[in-house]
Amino acid sequence: MDITRLIQRIPKAELHLHIEGTLEPEMMMALARRNEIELPYSNVDEIRDAYDFSNLQSFLDVYYAGARVLREEQDFFELTRAYLERAAEDNVCHVEIFFDPQTHTERDIEFATVVDGIDRALRDGRSRLGITFRLIMCFLRHLSAEDAMATLEAALPFKDKIDAVGLDSSELGHPPSRFTEVFNRARDEGFLTVAHAGEEGPPAYIREALDLLNVERIDHGVRCLEDPDLVARLVEEQVPLTVCPLSNVKLCVFDSLEQHNLKQLLQHGLCVTVNSDDPSYFGGYIGENYRRTQEALELSEDDIYTLAKNAFVASFLGDTEKQRYISELDQAMTSP
Ligand code: ADE
Ligand code: ZN
Secondary structure, three states: OOHHHHHHHOOEEEEEEEHHHHOOHHHHHHHHHHOOOOOOOOOHHHHHHOOOOOOHHHHHHHHHHHHHHOOOHHHHHHHHHHHHHHHHHOOEEEEEEEEOHHHHHOOOOOHHHHHHHHHHHHHHHHHHHOOEEEEEEEEEOOOOHHHHHHHHHHHHHHOOOOOEEEEEOOOOOOOHHHHHHHHHHHHHOOOEEEEEEOOOOOHHHHHHHHHOOOOOEEEEOHHHHHOHHHHHHHHHOOOEEEEOHHHHHHOOOOOOHHHOOHHHHHHOOOEEEEOOEOHHHHOOOHHHHHHHHHHHHOOOHHHHHHHHHHHHHHOOOOHHHHHHHHHHHHHHHHOO
C-alpha cells in the first residue's frame, strides 16, 4: 500500500500536545476581538510571519503572548474542540493533552475556567468523535517550585479531571531537580507524571527526570543519544519518548528533518512516538509529522507501525483499551 495512505488510515494516539499550541491565527484574531484584547498583529499573515523561531525561548515568548486571548470557559472549550476535530481528520483516536494553568492563573483567570472548558470539549469529543483522552497539567519550569506547589494545590479539587502532571517551558537552566518535592506530592495525590527533558537540555536532565521525578515518560528526550549509558537504560526500561519532529526543526534542535535522529532512536530499540507539540506554531498536526518524517528519513511501513503501536503502549490507557486500539491498528495495517 502507498505509505501516505497507510499513515492516514492507521489509528493514532497523540501523547505530546500543548492545547495552547493549537491556537490557530484565525482563532487568535477572533478571540482577541471577542475579548477586546490588543494583539501586536493586524491580520493572520502578520501572525504567521512572527512564527520564525531561533530556539525554544523565542517560540515561548510568542506562544505565551498568543495565549492572552484565552479568557472565558467557552474560549478553552472552542480551542479544545477545534483541536479534536482536526485530530479526527488524521484518524487520531486517543489524545493525552497538556495544558499550562499558570499561563492563565497568572492573568487572574480562574483555574476552574480553564479545566472546565477543556474537560467539556474532551467529553464532547469522546461522544461525538469517539476520541478517548487523558488530561495532563504542566508546571512552568521558568517559575518557582513554590508556584508549582501552589498550582498543584489549586488542582486538587479537579483531580477527577486531571490524570497526570508534567513539566514544560524554558528548559536550559531549569533542571527537573528543582521540582522533586512537587512531583513527590503529585504522585502521593495519585497523579501520573511526565516531564519535558532533553529537548534543548542535556542528557543529565533526562536522568534527573527519571531518578528524581520518577516520570513514566520523557517528553522529547532526543538528546539522550549523547549518553550511551542513558540510552541503554531507556531501552532496558522501555521509557517512552514523545518525540515531536516538526517542533524540533522549527526550534532549531535539528537543522532539518533529514538530520533528525528519530530513525536512530528507533534503531536503538527505544520506545519512540511521534507527536505534534504545538501544531499551530510548528506547521503541522500529527499526520503531517508522520508524513514529513517518513519522507525525510525514508521510514519503512514497519517503522510506521512501531511508532503508532508505541503510542498506544506508552499511553495512560488501561490494558484492555490499549489492546483494543492495537488490534485496530493491526487490522488497518493488513486490510486492503
Ligand atoms: N511549551 C509548549 N511547547 C513546549 C516545548 N516544545 N518545550 C517546552 N515547553 C513547551
Ligand atoms: Zn512540548
